[in-house]
Amino acid sequence: VQQDCLEEVARRDSAPAITCPKPGSRRCLSAAAPDGIPPMLAQSRLPSLLLLLPRLRAVAPGLAMSSATGTVTVQQPLNYRAGARVQPADGGQLEEVFEPATGRVLCKVPCSGEKEVDLAVQSAKAAFKIWSQMSGMERCRVMLEAARIIREQKEEIAIMETINNGKSILEARADIDTSWQCLEYYAGLAGSLAGEHVQLPGGCFGYTRREPLGVCVGIGAWNYPFQIACWKAGPALACGNAMVFKPSPFTPISVVRLAEIFTEAGVPKGLFNVVQGGVATGQFLCQHPDVAKISFTGSVPTGMKIMEMAAKGIKPVTLELGGKSPLIIFSDSDLENAVKGALMANYLTQGQVCCNGTRVFVERKILDTFTKEVVKRTQKIKIGDPLLEDTRMGALINRPHLNRVQGFIKQAKEQGAEVLCGGDLYVPDDPKLKNGYYMRPCVLGNCKDDMTCVKEEIFGPVMAILPFDTEEEVVERANATKFGLAGGVFTRDIQKAHRVVAALKAGMCFINSYNASPVELPFGGYKHSGFGRENGRVAIEYYSQLKTVCVEMGDVECVF
Ligand SMILES: NC(=O)c1ccc[n+]([C@@H]2O[C@H](COP(=O)([O-])OP(=O)(O)OC[C@H]3O[C@@H](n4cnc5c(N)ncnc54)[C@H](O)[C@@H]3O)[C@@H](O)[C@H]2O)c1
Ligand SMILES: C[N+](C)(C)CCCC=O
Numbered sequence: 001v002q003q004d005c006l007e008e009v010a011r012r013d014s015a016p017a018i019t020c021p022k023p024g025s026r027r028c029l030s031a032a033a034p035d036g037i038p039p040m041l042a043q044s045r046l047p048s049l050l051l052l053l054p055r056l057r058a059v060a061p062g063l064a065m066s067s068a069t070g071t072v073t074v075q076q077p078l079n080y081r082a083g084a085r086v087q088p089a090d091g092g093q094l095e096e097v098f099e100p101a102t103g104r105v106l107c108k109v110p111c112s113g114e115k116e117v118d119l120a121v122q123s124a125k126a127a128f129k130i131w132s133q134m135s136g137m138e139r140c141r142v143m144l145e146a147a148r149i150i151r152e153q154k155e156e157i158a159i160m161e162t163i164n165n166g167k168s169i170l171e172a173r174a175d176i177d178t179s180w181q182c183l184e185y186y187a188g189l190a191g192s193l194a195g196e197h198v199q200l201p202g203g204c205f206g207y208t209r210r211e212p213l214g215v216c217v218g219i220g221a222w223n224y225p226f227q228i229a230c231w232k233a234g235p236a237l238a239c240g241n242a243m244v245f246k247p248s249p250f251t252p253i254s255v256v257r258l259a260e261i262f263t264e265a266g267v268p269k270g271l272f273n274v275v276q277g278g279v280a281t282g283q284f285l286c287q288h289p290d291v292a293k294i295s296f297t298g299s300v301p302t303g304m305k306i307m308e309m310a311a312k313g314i315k316p317v318t319l320e321l322g323g324k325s326p327l328i329i330f331s332d333s334d335l336e337n338a339v340k341g342a343l344m345a346n347y348l349t350q351g352q353v354c355c356n357g358t359r360v361f362v363e364r365k366i367l368d369t370f371t372k373e374v375v376k377r378t379q380k381i382k383i384g385d386p387l388l389e390d391t392r393m394g395a396l397i398n399r400p401h402l403n404r405v406q407g408f409i410k411q412a413k414e415q416g417a418e419v420l421c422g423g424d425l426y427v428p429d430d431p432k433l434k435n436g437y438y439m440r441p442c443v444l445g446n447c448k449d450d451m452t453c454v455k456e457e458i459f460g461p462v463m464a465i466l467p468f469d470t471e472e473e474v475v476e477r478a479n480a481t482k483f484g485l486a487g488g489v490f491t492r493d494i495q496k497a498h499r500v501v502a503a504l505k506a507g508m509c510f511i512n513s514y515n516a517s518p519v520e521l522p523f524g525g526y527k528h529s530g531f532g533r534e535n536g537r538v539a540i541e542y543y544s545q546l547k548t549v550c551v552e553m554g555d556v557e558c559v560f
Contacts, residue, residue: 100166
């Protein structure tokens with residue numbers, strides 16, 4: 001037993017059944033797909049929660065028996081500094097945190113002020129002195145241990161994420177998988193970070209050292225709270241940096257568990273700290289003179305503000321922003337796969353995914369057949385309690401966001417789009433879910449490129465279908481957007497597939513699939529969707545700096 005768990009959970013008789021991955025399974029992306037579950041979400045199944053109880057009690061006392069929807073309250077502090085949960089030194093305004101599935105308040109979190117932000121940064125600075133002096137192999141070992149603990153505690157973390165975010169437990173498990181995989185991947189790279197040796201005339205030489213930046217700030221969005229934190233912490237820590245992370249005020253819970261796991265794994269106390277709050281806390285972080293880098297995931301308007309603040313301190317930034325990505329379905333596609341691809345491109349996490357392919361361009365020849373099939377499958381999606389195993393769509397993040405998505409659908413109708421299915425609020429039969437933030441996934445037909453629903457990021461389960469006639473035309477229309485995060489193409493013609501993705505102005509492209517995110521592949525946007533990359537070897541560049549050392553072996557040549 002290594003911690004006071006943050007959850008004080010009321011006991012209930014009917015706990016949801018829990019499944020776990022096969023121990024040692026590499027990743028769910030490549031796993032077989034039992035029960036028709038998409039391979040990227042598939043898990044091998046274990047029996048019920050009862051079999052896991054001894055281990056769950058050990059790692060998370062109080063969480064094990066009954067982490068069911070509608071029962072959890074959070075009582076422990078959600079700030080983390082110098083290796084422990086703390087109350088913020090100057091916590092001001094309280095933010096209510098909701099359980100999207102029920103609309104209940106899970107806790108009220110004090111927003112960290114300037115003093116708490118400074119304490120967190122100072123704590124990170126102190127730990128940086130130790131961590132940055134360790135060898136890559138030493139850092140690798142600690143990070144592997146953190147990955148191992150996450151893998152071991154995957155079920156509890158996934159439950160926490162589902163309760164705070166509203167996404168289905170099936171998806172939350174896949175998120176936790178990509179989280180520990182990310183730490184494992186960068187642990188692997190930590191030991192091989194190196195510079196170059198360059199021979200110069202007269203026996204002189206130079207060499208380069210890849211050095212960490214210092215204290216890095218991570219600011220996260222609410223749609224993938226734990227995963228976003230790992231995608232930033234992985235490369236940052238591998239390079240020898242320390243981090244202060246601020247999650248979205250809507251989803252403050254799971255990242256504190258990550259901080260505890262890092263401490264349990266053996267990082268110096270203070271290496272990974274968490275501050276809580278919204279705009280003001282984020283600003284204190286970005287403006288802090290001892291912060292060396294900002295990595296931000298969120299909306300385009302906030303990204304612009306972050307960049308302005310970073311510019312004043314000449315701080316490098318990584319911006320992972322929004323999108324309105326095209327998915328192009330040619331008539332020679334495997335129709336079954338194309339339909340599945342469109343569903344995966346639009347409905348994960350209730351459609352609240354930055355890289356979603358929400359503009360679905362369909363070659364006119366197959367428009368009717370494709371649309372009919374997509375609508376049929378969309379109508380069958382099981383909405384409801386996100387902790388139930390058979391739920392495929394949970395609740396949106398909060399009431400204002402649900403209203404915003406509904407507003408987009410209303411406006412789409414006013415502008416001439418046709419609602420082919422869904423788009424209305426969904427009220428589950430279960431009384432405890434009556435105040436949750438549910439809606440039916442929506443397919444819009446009769447869409448035109450200049451409609452708001454086609455131009456703006458809706459960030460909800462809303463797919464717009466747009467017919468096209470030629471390759472040239474569709475590429476031009478696909479690129480006619482300020483965003484450039486992702487894009488996809490379905491076709492059996494291999495030359496056409498590569499030609500089209502080469503022409504797409506987007507950072508993450510898919511051929512005959514959509515929304516896979518293996519940690520080995522860089523992820524990030526073009527244009528207003530941001531710059532810098534997460535995942536893959538290249539992320540090392542964004543969390544390190546190169547020092548050149550020039551060595552003279554003879555006498556100094558002096559012109560004076
Ligand atoms: N490209 C990606 O990898 C990626 C991933 C997930 C989400 N997103 C995008 O995130 C958006 C949804 O997330 P959101 O609603 O949380 O975004 P948001 O921009 O409202 O907030 C993101 C984070 O920034 C903080 N913040 C807000 N104003 C700030 C300021 N002035 N200074 C510093 N910090 C500030 C918020 O508290 C939050 O932690 C969507 O546009 C989505 O596409 C992008
Ligand atoms: C894991 N996905 C589905 C590729 C989402 C990445 C993060 C975007 O919001």
